[in-house]
Amino acid sequence: MTPDRPMTYKTILAIFRRELQSYLTSPLSYLIAGIFWLLGGFFLVAILLGPQGLIAQVAQADQAAQMGMPAPQTLDVAYEFIKAYVGLLGSLSLFILPVLSMGLYAEERKQGTLELLATSPLANWAVALGKLLAVVSFYLGLVLPLMLGESLALGTASPPIRPGVFGLAHLGLLLLAASVLALGMFISSLTESTVLAAIMTFALILLLWLIDTMAQALPGLPGQAVGHLSLLKHFTDFTEGVFNSAGLVLFLSFIVLGVYLTAQSIETLRFQRS
Amino acid sequence: MIEVEHLSKTYGSTTALQDVSFAAESGEILGFLGPNGAGKTTTMRILAGYLPASQGTARVAGYDVHRDAMAVRQRIGYLPESPPLYPGMTVANFLTFVAQIKGVPAGDRQQRVNSSIERCGLGDKRQVLIRKLSKGYKQRVGIAQAIIHDPPVIILDEPTVGLDPRQINEVRQLIKGLAGSHTIILSTHILPEVSMTCDRIAIINRGQIVATDTPVNLTARLAGEGIYEVDLQGNGEQARALLSPLAQVREVALLALEGLPPGHHRLRVRGDNSATLGPEIAATLVQGGLALHQLRRQQASLEDVFLNLTTVDAGEAAPPEVAEGLSVAADDLTHDP
CATH class of the missing domain: 3.30.70.260 (ACT domain)
Known part of the structure; x- marks a missing residue:
């Protein structure tokens, strides 16, 4: 009997399921989830109810209005909340994403299971895509409960949040995470050490920050040019409810680049193995 | 079924394989015998399409392992030197996963998983996490994943390494049971393994094939x-x-x-x-x-042939005269009756 070549989407699905399962059975994932939810919950409360929080600002504005002074400007609490909170979730995520992506390939290399994948009738890019989808899904699983918290907080907001703003902000968050995870996956494919992969991915994130800072600091055209390449700047646009197609293209390019580089790196590995 | 012609592999300046040629007929068990570091794993990896050869060709079921890599990958089951297992999965889940990526149709999958589990004696370990299995059971899971899609060619790199004598015997019986309907190539540095399980033996030393023959003929050469x-x-x-x-x-x-x-x-x-x-x-x-x-x-054993063929100085690499240098091998050996 000659087995058929598996359909590519089935391959991707199989890899996706196995990878997701490995996240769900790993104690490390639960530790990360715990920390993420704890900090996410803390900041949710802090941004709304903290001494400098949005509610306090609104109260001040109301007081000023009652005393007959003109309010500085009307505060769209729901909008300001989403902008601040999703922006913060983005920063928080940058710390956990390297830990999520570090094992994607490094673990396979260490376990020797890469030899199984490499000798099965699978395309390298399909394996990479399945893995990326799995880790992005896991990340989505981390964000969803916090989104529930946001919805509860926003339920009583007046004026209510526009669904577009809410959706765009979270789409931006997801795209940022997927881009970083794609590059993290590539880095993970370069080494057998998960720790090294995490450190290198974090270094890459520092570089992203540096690019963002440069974009803000550099005057004129160079600043603009660097700004176009800054993932974080485009992410900020999304959190402000501004849809920009250049940002979408940039995020998708980074994701495709990550998958492509990973596939190439696995292919190259065959030639340098000793 | 397996044709290897003038295969060479170099890593930088070191030569791992040099002009290796051999063939295996359909349904036969070919033993690949050599001391550690002789190039066995390299050959297996080239056959599995994991490593590209520097020179020469290798064909599995008529397909070139490099040019038609996908066609070859569909037709081989491969157990690498260390079994490729996900420690956090149960045996049944792992084998189902392998069946999926090897392209076993969904309808046959359950049945293939069951039959692999049965063949490898893993019946009572179905739902056990691989991490918790003993080395012998891990090795069996490794073999189970190699046969899950019923491939025509099975490549086993050191299938009995690290097992206790009873497990070794079981694995040998398992391999023998697979012959006939499958072409099997297995590598080992253990002599009784090839003499007991294999139809033909290729002896490799320092990256070169020094002899290819049946166990009986090889013994006769020394006799x-x-x-x-x-x-x-x-x-x-x-x-x-x-x-x-x-x-x-x-x-x-x-x-x-x-x-x-x-x-x-x-x-x-x-x-x-x-x-x-x-x-x-x-x-x-x-x-x-x-x-x-x-x-x-005194009866010459396969061990004599092996030692005789592999202890020859690397300088005269041409197939050595069997008669020469025997005393080196024979002096400190206990001979099977």
């Missing part, structure tokens, strides 16, 4: 020489002087052995493999007035 051990009472040197001039005798050695009674000696006589050598030795010694106690013919 081209007759070796006798002689126990006698009297003057050992005299016995040697008597035997050495005989036409059929090539070498006589007086063995220095502890524990023989006083006045007793043991000699080892190497000579032509002929029916008349034994009687001639006996007659000569008796006529010389020596008391002959024992005269034993």
